[in-house]
Amino acid sequence: MQVVSSVSEFQRLCLDLRCSGQITALVPTMGYFHDGHLSLMRWARENADTVLVSLFVNPSQFGPNEDLDRYPRDIERDKALAREEGVDVVFMPREDDIYRPGHDTWVDVPGLSTFLCGQSRPHFFRGVCTIVCKLLTMALPCKAVFGQKDWQQMVVVTRMVGDLNLPVEIVGRPTVREDDGLAMSSRNAYLTERERSQAAHIHAGLQKVQEWVQAGEKQTSSLKKRLMDYYAQHVPSGRIDYVHFVHPWELTPREHVEKEILVAVAVHVGSARLIDNMLVQG
Ligand code: PAF
Numbered sequence: 001m002q003v004v005s006s007v008s009e010f011q012r013l014c015l016d017l018r019c020s021g022q023i024t025a026l027v028p029t030m031g032y033f034h035d036g037h038l039s040l041m042r043w044a045r046e047n048a049d050t051v052l053v054s055l056f057v058n059p060s061q062f063g064p065n066e067d068l069d070r071y072p073r074d075i076e077r078d079k080a081l082a083r084e085e086g087v088d089v090v091f092m093p094r095e096d097d098i099y100r101p102g103h104d105t106w107v108d109v110p111g112l113s114t115f116l117c118g119q120s121r122p123h124f125f126r127g128v129c130t131i132v133c134k135l136l137t138m139a140l141p142c143k144a145v146f147g148q149k150d151w152q153q154m155v156v157v158t159r160m161v162g163d164l165n166l167p168v169e170i171v172g173r174p175t176v177r178e179d180d181g182l183a184m185s186s187r188n189a190y191l192t193e194r195e196r197s198q199a200a201h202i203h204a205g206l207q208k209v210q211e212w213v214q215a216g217e218k219q220t221s222s223l224k225k226r227l228m229d230y231y232a233q234h235v236p237s238g239r240i241d242y243v244h245f246v247h248p249w250e251l252t253p254r255e256h257v258e259k260e261i262l263v264a265v266a267v268h269v270g271s272a273r274l275i276d277n278m279l280v281q282g
Contacts (some may be wrong), residue, residue, distance in 0.1 A: 001082045003090045007097045011138050014052065014090065018140045022049040025171075028132060028140035031055040032072040033081045036176040040145045043173050048143060052194050053082050054091040054135050056098065061127030063103040066260065067271075072189045098134065106135040109163070112156045115251045116264050117275065120241050128153055129160050136161070136168055149175040149183045151190040151264060155249055175276070177203065183276045190272040194237070197238070199269050201234035209263050210222045212282055218257045220245035227256040241266035241273065248279060257282040 004010045017024050025048035027040045045053040053130070057076060062068035106126055111126035112118075136144060139251050145235050146154045154172045163172055178185045181203035182196075191199055217223055225244050231238055245254050248262040257280060264277040 001079070001087055001090060003079060003092060005092050005094060005097075007093055007138060007243045007278055010089075010093070011089045014139045014141070017050050018142075020054065023140045023143075024048055024050045024139070025143040026051060026052045026054065026135065026139045026168075027087075028054045028135050030186070031078050031080050032074055032189070034176075034184045034185040034186065034188075036147050036149065038081060038085055039176050040147060040173055041082065041087055042239075043084045043171070044143070044145050047171075050088045050089060050154070052085065052089045052139050052189065053087050054093075054139070054140060056091075056093055056095075056131070056132050056135075058098075058131040060099070060130060061123060061124050065125050066121075066188075067187070072186050089188060090238055091135075098131070105208065106130050107160060107164075109156050109160050110158070112159055112251055115246065116152050116242060116244055117266060118152075120266070125153070125156050132157050133164070133166075134158060136166055141168055143171050145171045145173060147175060148172045149185065149276065151262060154249060155251060179268045181207075181242060183274070185272075185274060187272045187274065191270055195270040195272070197236045198237055198273075199267075199274060202238075202265060202267055202269075202274060203278075204234070205230045206265070206276060206280075210280050213257050213282060218282065220253075220255055220257065220261070223257070223263075227263075227265075235269065237269055239268040241268060252280060 023046035027044055029037050059068055059123050106128045107129040109129055118125055158170045171264050180200035182200045208222055227243055243265050246262050254261050259282055263280050266275045
């Protein structure tokens with residue numbers, strides 16, 4: 001496994017791979033790997049000749065009062081895990097090589113970025129789109145793999161790639177969960193034991209929504225109220241950021257559950273802001 005930190009070296013390497021006809025897959029990450037990340041690498045290993053993993057805690061997607069400084073990091077462990085998954089190249093750029101002095105170019109997908117997470121994190125998707133666009137143009141991968149836990153991120157990036165005619169396929173892979181259903185996330189490390197046990201109910205609540213829909217409740221306003229009540233009871237240390245019922249790809253609110261609807265939630269539990277979602281069938 002090669003570890004590359006220079007942008008120009010990574011660009012040369014990736015250009016050679018693409019020109020030699022290799023199928024390459026990029027897994028963009030901010031590190032502190034868990035099974036969710038590893039499942040993306042495994043998918044890439046099975047579906048590409050060369051697997052590229054980027055590891056960069058991207059400052060531009062964090063707001064001024066967010067957790068950039070304490071975002072968990074363990075680079076040596078990450079490298080060992082990537083090696084075990086058969087990753088070919090880990091790209092760990094320096095911040096000043098990505099955002100050079102005077103950097104002033106941003107990629108924005110304003111329509112899709114203003115709902116859901118965009119409401120409480122207005123800077124977030126601009127930062128994500130800018131870094132993902134940079135990584136895609138540096139790595140020139142045939143495929144780029146994203147976790148569906150960050151559903152909105154996957155939708156926004158897919159739109160960006162379409163709008164910019166970037167020659168890459170965006171692949172979304174299912175959320176990997178702990179045994180009790182909690183979606184794996186690097187931010188789970190912030191939870192105390194008590195918060196951790198309550199956080200499992202975030203997913204349990206989403207499963208309840210599917211049950212309520214199957215039992216005949218199709219109005220999203222009623223479903224939302226029931227879900228908020230469920231969280232108030234089972235996640236008492238939680239503070240709900242949002243609960244939304246939206247079209248999965250347009251992310252616009254829906255009043256009724258028809259064919260398929262995305263239920264997306266964000267809940268602050270202790271000092272962690274946790275997100276999760278479920279596609280509910282009507
Ligand atoms: O999902 C993440 O870890 C990040 O948002 C990403 C896509 C690596 C961009 O920094």
